[in-house]
Amino acid sequence: MPTAASPSTRPAPRGATLVMRGLRRDFGSFAALKGLDLTIEPGEFVALLGPSGCGKTTALNCIAGLTALSDGSIMLGERRIDPLPPEARGFGMVFQSYALFPHMTARRNVGFGLAMQKMPRREAEARIEEALKLVRLTAQADKLPGQMSGGQQQRVAIARAIAIRPPVVLMDEPLSxxxxxxxxxxxxxxxxxxxxxxSTTIYVTHDQDEALSMADRIVVMRDGLIRQTGTPEELYERPAHADVAEFMGFRTRLKGHVRGTDGKRVTVDTCGIAVGVALRPGMATPQDGEAVTLMIRPEDLVAGPVGLPATVKIGEYRGRAFFGAAEAAGGTELFFRSERAIHAGDRITVAARPEQILLYPEADR
Known part of the structure; x- marks a missing residue:
């Protein structure tokens, strides 16, 4: 994860607090947003993370003014902005498709927003040069988009967004x-x-690695609602729900029933074996017989001499280790790591340490 700038080198946050209350967006009978509440502080980098259809791009478009709200409000400081058209909000926008004008040079693309603001030419030229220097494209300033690589085109799109010095920069899956x-x-x-x-940055992505590596705070969305908000460390180490855990890399999902607890560990019967799960701080102790879901990351579920029996379906070498998918009793999918070569059809056993397994009530879906 990139190291954040120190307080002495990071500029003062630009803009004001962005507050969203009860955001709802309906498309006919379908509710894409179902009452989203979110506060973003000046200078924060916030990632909206979730699968396709979760509402993250709809939320971004509502903030930008590209999509009208069905209900709710958006405040920037003391100013309500949701009734304003996009151009009056003064936000910078970076699209997935770059959205550059193919007949304009990089310099003219970067200056487009400034021209729309009717900025004096000398000031606009200084802003353009500043933005191009910031994205390291000064030498490419007079090239057309078609003469540039995808990465260079994306830099032009970013330079165009920041040249207007916006209080908020909105990015919709810009690296996909x-x-x-x-x-x-x-x-x-x-x-x-x-x-x-x-500036404040709001970044939409479905890639957990992008969110973890860049954001100060991650907002995980599902079905038009926020499932969990927290720092990258909080989301990675302590996902609050099974679906959040799955999105943060816990790919193996095992269903089972609690056999018993001893105050430090829960024993769960799953796929014909007993699995020990460490009780985490703040975790409610499940009751004997309770239906639960266990979640494990591929790197933590390791092939070895003992554990859950399974048949390898796919094996891949990824440098230093092999990773694979296997099937346990009842068709349960397992995603695991192996120190030795694995091949489809191999019979293996896999296990994880108790502290590497997350436990959720089965009702938490």
Missing amino acids: NLDAKLRLEMRAEIRRIHETIG
Whole structure:
């Protein structure tokens, strides 16, 4: 995760607190947002994270003014902005498709918003140069988008968004069209730019690694609602719900029943074996016989001499270790790590340490 700028080097936050209350957006009989409440402080980098259809892009478009609210309000400081058109909100927007004008050079694309604001030419030129320098594209300023790489085009889109010096920068899955190497590079660049300009950033993504590496705070959404909000560390280590855990990388999901507890550990019967799960601080002790769900990350579920029997379906070498998918009794899918080569059809046993397993009531879906 990129290291945040120190208080002495980070600029003062620009803008005001953004407050959303009861945001609702209906498309006919379908509710894309169902009463979203969220407060974002000046200078924060907040990631809206969730699967397709969870409402994260709809929320971003409502903040931008591209989609009208069915109900609720959006305040920027003391000013209510949801009745305002997009251009009156003064936000910068970076789209998934870049949305650059193909007939304009990078310089003219960056200056488009300033031209719409009728900014004096000398001031606009200074802003354009500043933005191009910030995204490290000064040498490409006179190229057309078609003459630039995908990563360079994305930098132009970011420069255009920040040239107007917005209080809030909105980004809608801006890295999804880039290859893996460029995505890693751009993640660091976006975070660096955020820390340099001091604007609030709201970033939509379905990629947990992007959210974890860049955001100060992550908002996990599902079915038009917020499921959990917290720092990357909180979301990664302590997901509050099974579906949040799944989205944060806990891919194996085992159903079982509590056999007993001893104050420190819960014993759960699942897939024909007994599994020990450590009780975490603040975790309610489940009752004997209670139906529960166990969640485990692939890197923590390890093939070894003892554990849950399964048959390998897929094996992949990923450098230093093998990862695979297997099937246990009843068709339960397992995602695991192995130190030795694995192949489809191999019979294995897998296990995880008690402190690496999360436990949720079966009713938590």
